[in-house]
Amino acid sequence: xxxxxxxxxxxxxxxxxxxxxxxxxxxxxxxxxxxxxxxxxxxxxxxxxxxxxxxxxxxxxxxxxxxxxxxxxxxxxxxxxxxxxxxxxxxxxxxxxxxxxxxxxxxxxxxxxxxxxxxxxxxxxxxxxxxxxxxxxxxxxxxxxxxxxxxxxxxxxxxxxxxxxxxxxxxxxxxxxxxxxxxxxxxxxxxxxxxxxxxxxxxxxxxxxxxxxxxxxxxxxxxxxxxxxxxxxxxxxxxxxxxxxxxxxxxxxxxxxxxxxxxxxxxxxxxxxxxxxxxxxxxxxxxxxxxxxxxxxxxxxxxxxxxxxxxxxxxxxxxxxxxxxxxxxxxxxxxxxxxxxxxxxxxxxxxxxxxxxxxxxxxxxxxxxxxxxxxxxxxxxxxxxxxxxxxxxxxxxxxxxxxxxx
Ligand code: PLP
Numbered sequence: 001x002x003x004x005x006x007x008x009x010x011x012x013x014x015x016x017x018x019x020x021x022x023x024x025x026x027x028x029x030x031x032x033x034x035x036x037x038x039x040x041x042x043x044x045x046x047x048x049x050x051x052x053x054x055x056x057x058x059x060x061x062x063x064x065x066x067x068x069x070x071x072x073x074x075x076x077x078x079x080x081x082x083x084x085x086x087x088x089x090x091x092x093x094x095x096x097x098x099x100x101x102x103x104x105x106x107x108x109x110x111x112x113x114x115x116x117x118x119x120x121x122x123x124x125x126x127x128x129x130x131x132x133x134x135x136x137x138x139x140x141x142x143x144x145x146x147x148x149x150x151x152x153x154x155x156x157x158x159x160x161x162x163x164x165x166x167x168x169x170x171x172x173x174x175x176x177x178x179x180x181x182x183x184x185x186x187x188x189x190x191x192x193x194x195x196x197x198x199x200x201x202x203x204x205x206x207x208x209x210x211x212x213x214x215x216x217x218x219x220x221x222x223x224x225x226x227x228x229x230x231x232x233x234x235x236x237x238x239x240x241x242x243x244x245x246x247x248x249x250x251x252x253x254x255x256x257x258x259x260x261x262x263x264x265x266x267x268x269x270x271x272x273x274x275x276x277x278x279x280x281x282x283x284x285x286x287x288x289x290x291x292x293x294x295x296x297x298x299x300x301x302x303x304x305x306x307x308x309x310x311x312x313x314x315x316x317x318x319x320x321x322x323x324x325x326x327x328x329x330x331x332x333x334x335x336x337x338x339x340x341x342x343x344x345x346x347x348x349x350x351x352x353x354x355x356x357x358x359x360x361x362x363x364x365x366x367x368x369x370x371x372x373x374x375x376x377x378x379x380x381x382x383x384x385x386x387x388x389x390x391x392x393x394x395x396x397x398x399x400x401x402x403x404x405x406x
Pocket of ligand 1: 093094170173364
């Protein structure tokens with residue numbers, strides 16, 4: 001059974017005050033807080049078990065390597081990838097998508113080839129494709145969301161033409177909270193022979209993810225949103241795509257043999273993991289995933305669905321609040337502006353005075369902001385440890401903003 005008080009007690013930072021008020025942390029879409037088990041694991045890794053991985057034969061290196069490598073299997077299990085060999089460890093989603101851009105897409109694309117993106121992508125799933133536009137003359141085809149913030153899978157599939165080489169879409173919008181039917185997109189794209197990259201940065205923390213069932217060719221996750229350390233993450237790469245991909249970075253660990261004239265690469269996935277990795281960050285991510293799986297992804301999703309329904313009801317009651325995105329598949333992420341009120345930054349500052357942490361700005365999603373016709377929004381994004389009481393604190397603080405500014 002999901003025990004919210006037990007979960008809250010596991011996150012020490014939730015006990016602190018901000019500006020004399022109990023912290024209400026609603027900036028989880030940017031980065032989630034860390035449970036004590038993760039903090040302890042980081043401490044232990046440095047205080048008792050630290051050494052570089054893979055290369056050493058001594059005891060500490062063996063322990064560190066076992067712990068580090070053990071995370072690959074945990075991620076494979078967490079994503080149901082079927083094998084740890086299709087999990088590439090990295091520093092997060094940004095690195096994962098750049099790796100696909102440089103290592104898979106660039107060598108197989110030329111001027112006039114197309115990449116299909118949705119308008120609600122994070123810059124991490126836009127800028128690496130702009131690089132290909134700038135360097136190779138690749139064309140980015142955009143698919144809009146409708147007025148509810150929904151992305152119609154059929155519209156994405158319809159945008160795929162003979163020159164399309166890749167579809168890259170988010171599983172969950174970091175601005176609107178819309179959960180996208182990526183399984184339908186994968187099925188439709190594959191029927192046209194086109195691979196799909198899914199940005200799972202936001203989704204993987206809120207719901208069970210099964211990359212095998214989705215049928216994604218690439219699925220990127222980022223550790224710091226999964227209650228793990230920043231600088232950790234992974235990308236699932238389907239076996240066929242893995243075989244096609246060239247290494248993005250060269251260096252130690254990703255090679256088998258180097259001579260003056262030749263280089264032989266290691267087997268995947270290590271072929272794509274050059275240099276000393278984020279050892280302790282990755283170990284911390286493994287503990288965070290264990291923690292989430294112990295709580296239970298279904299239980300987390302159910303708690304957040306209740307929280308989201310409660311928040312939606314309350315926020316909808318504020319008739320001066322403009323909420324962006326009304327998708328029926330919306331998760332617990334709410335972006336809003338206050339009619340006639342000051343800039344989102346001012347709203348965020350007032351909320352902070354009440355101990356409420358939200359994000360304000362363009363959320364690394366400028367094309368979406370332009371599409372919506374808004375300069376900046378405030379975003380309240382929830383996590384497994386948030387409560388309906390905290391929603392009430394948010395609502396009170398928003399009413400204060402309305403009184404002050406509107
Ligand atoms: N994609 C989405 C949807 C995100 O929300 C984020 C982070 O905000 C990213 C990608 C980038 O993740 P990271 O900065 O951890 O690489």
